[in-house]
Amino acid sequence: MADVSLRNVSKAFGDTEAIKDLTLSISDGEFVVLLGPTGAGKTTLLRLVAGLERPDSGSIVIDGRDVTKLEPAWRDVAFVFQQYSLYPHLTVAENLAFPLRSPARKLTEDEIRMRVAEVAKLVRIDHKLGNKSTRLSGGEMQRVAIGRALVRKPAIYLMDEPLSSLDAKLRGDLRLELKRIQAELGATMLYVTHDQIEAMTMADRIGILAEGRLVQMGTPREIYTEPANLHVAARLGQPAINLLPADLIADAAAPTGTKTIGARTEHLTIRRAENGHAHGTVDWVEHLGDQNHLHLTVGNRKLVTLTDPDSLFKKGDRVTIQLRAPLYFDGAGNRIAG
Numbered sequence: 001m002a003d004v005s006l007r008n009v010s011k012a013f014g015d016t017e018a019i020k021d022l023t024l025s026i027s028d029g030e031f032v033v034l035l036g037p038t039g040a041g042k043t044t045l046l047r048l049v050a051g052l053e054r055p056d057s058g059s060i061v062i063d064g065r066d067v068t069k070l071e072p073a074w075r076d077v078a079f080v081f082q083q084y085s086l087y088p089h090l091t092v093a094e095n096l097a098f099p100l101r102s103p104a105r106k107l108t109e110d111e112i113r114m115r116v117a118e119v120a121k122l123v124r125i126d127h128k129l130g131n132k133s134t135r136l137s138g139g140e141m142q143r144v145a146i147g148r149a150l151v152r153k154p155a156i157y158l159m160d161e162p163l164s165s166l167d168a169k170l171r172g173d174l175r176l177e178l179k180r181i182q183a184e185l186g187a188t189m190l191y192v193t194h195d196q197i198e199a200m201t202m203a204d205r206i207g208i209l210a211e212g213r214l215v216q217m218g219t220p221r222e223i224y225t226e227p228a229n230l231h232v233a234a235r236l237g238q239p240a241i242n243l244l245p246a247d248l249i250a251d252a253a254a255p256t257g258t259k260t261i262g263a264r265t266e267h268l269t270i271r272r273a274e275n276g277h278a279h280g281t282v283d284w285v286e287h288l289g290d291q292n293h294l295h296l297t298v299g300n301r302k303l304v305t306l307t308d309p310d311s312l313f314k315k316g317d318r319v320t321i322q323l324r325a326p327l328y329f330d331g332a333g334n335r336i337a338g
Ligand SMILES: Nc1ncnc2c1ncn2[C@@H]1O[C@H](COP(=O)(O)OP(=O)(O)OP(=O)(O)O)[C@@H](O)[C@H]1O
Pocket: 013, 014, 016, 017, 018, 036, 037, 038, 039, 040, 041, 042, 043, 044, 045, 082, 194
C-alpha cells in the first residue's frame, strides 16, 4: 500500500470543468471517502487517479512516484466501477482470478487458486465459486467485483459508489464488511459516494466535493460538528440540518454577523407550550419505528427534528423551541465560531 496525492489537478470536458484545482493527500492505509452529489466530479477524480483520464494541469503522485503521464497499467491501482463489470461468461472463481493472470505476474495455478479462495472468503462468496457470474444476485455480483479488486495488493483501491445499486439491508452489511476488510488489509482506499451514511461510517477522513472542488476535508466528526459552510452542513445529518434566519428564534448567544442559524436535532429542545407564548406548531409526527420525525412550522419556516417514539407530541400541538449551541453562518454562508 502507499500514500497518494493530487496536486492542483484540473480537468475539463469541453466547457464542463469537472475537477477544479483539486489538492488532496491520502496517507498509507487511510480510508478517504469523497462525498458529493451527482455531477460533482467523483468518477472523473477516480479516473484521473487510475490514469483513465489525463489532467489538463496538476500532478498525481503515488508512493512518491509522479504517475501523471503514466498509462493505467503502470499505476498499480485497483478500480471498482460504479456499474457491475464482471465477465459474464466466466465463473466467480475465474472472475476473481482474472487480474492475477496477467503475464507480468507469473503466478502458478496453485498460488492463484489460494489467493482466490482467500479473497472469496473475505467477501463471503466462497460458496458460489463455481457459478457463472450472471447467475448471481446483484449483491453477490458486487461482492465479486469488490473481490476482484482485492485479489491484487495495489498501491491504492479506488471505489466508485460500489454499494449504490444494492438494497438498504445489503448496503448496510457490505458497508461493515468493506470497513472490516480495509482495516484487515491495512489498505489505502479512495472511495466516492453520494451517501452520507457510507461516508460517516467508513471514512477515516471525509472530503466534501461540490462542482469539482474539494470544499472541506476532515474526520467525520469534524465535518459534522464544524462544517466550513452551509453547503457542507447540509450534506451531513439525518434529518437534514434546519437552516433558519437568525431572527426566527431568539438566540442571545448568536455572534454578530450571523445571518443563518443551523439547528440539528441535538441543538433543539422542543417543549409543549403550556399556555401563553409559543414559537410554532406541530404539523405532523412521522413514525419511523425506533424514532419519530417531528415536523414543525415556525413563522413561515418548516423544521424537522427527531424525537423519541415515546414522546407525546401530536399534530396541532403548540410548542416552544430552545436553541442549544447551534451552528452560526454569515451572509456569505461561512460558519462563524459560536
Ligand atoms: N467523458 C465526458 N465527456 C463530457 N463530460 C463529462 C465526461 N465525463 C464527465 N463529464 C461531466 O463532468 C462532470 C462530472 O462528472 P462525473 O461523472 O465525474 O460526476 P459524478 O460525481 O461521478 O456523478 P454521479 O454521482 O452521477 O456518478 C459532469 O458534469 C459530467 O457531465
